[in-house]
Amino acid sequence: MGKQSRLEKKKQAKKKPLMASQADRHQLYQKSVQDTDVELGLMVEKYRDIRGREPLSFREDFCGTALLSVAWCRDTPTRTAQGVDLCADTLAWGREHNVEPAGKKVAARVELVNGDVLKVNKPKVDITCALNFSYNVFKTRDLLRRYFKSVRKGLNDDGVLMLDIFGGTEAITSTREKRKVEGEPFTFIWEQEKYNPVTNEILCHINFKFKDGSRLEPAFTYDWRLWTIPEVHELLLEAGFSKVHVYWEEYRDDEDDEGYLVASGDYIEVSEVENQESWVSYIFAEV
Ligand SMILES: C[S@@+](CC[C@H](N)C(=O)[O-])C[C@H]1O[C@@H](n2cnc3c(N)ncnc32)[C@H](O)[C@@H]1O
Structure with missing residues (x-):
């Protein structure tokens, strides 16, 4: 390649927009954080275990782009979903990219409500979820209890709340x-910037780094209180839930690597476990 053409190539590369400036942060979030098959699989499995029947009506609190609500309704034609979120822009994105593309029959069963999860609790549903730790926005016991009370009010008599x-x-x-997100030209970066042991407040960000070196940083910021399992358990009971189940991921022997354990994807009910460097657990509360 001659000197001239190398120079031209360099100029062209300079003109090419950076991947970060072209990216859609909701698309990136959905691809790197959400796995609707896993979330819905667990939700239905544990609801069946607890109640002995199929849940049909679903409320997705803090629904964001309502990806889960759409997947819920797409799976079974008798299911309905209500997604609740404070952010009108995120809901609009979800309507355009998730609800409408799912087709009229599915879209007719997904209701999106632009509102506060502390206030929206009608109609009553079988199961409500608050996932990706969203309820951590409530930083006091009073607020979190208020939220759980509102959820309980919005559940049927055999309703269940699912939290991670x-x-x-x-x-x-x-x-x-x-x-690395499989098959995608970007890396997902979870950043914990600050933790305050006096209040248990935690400041976190989701960042993305692209193949061309550009970054979306931060793409999302979360100013949370890091609640613990016993605190959530106690507040659920104080809010009127009758029973709380804690599910922990089981580990099994790695077939390829003797002596090592791998996460199985199965969650079992526990009352005592060994702490780990990092874990994600699920809590189900019965009305
Ligand atoms: C971490 S995202 C969760 C998105 C989605 N639920 C998920 O599982 O990935 C948090 C969402 O909660 C919404 N949010 C925060 N406070 C809220 C409130 N009080 N009521 C309703 N939505 C709220 C934000 O607008 C944001 O879309």
């Missing part, structure tokens, strides 16, 4: 955890 929760020794340190 994270912790471990690494959850209270400043860290940056990188993860």
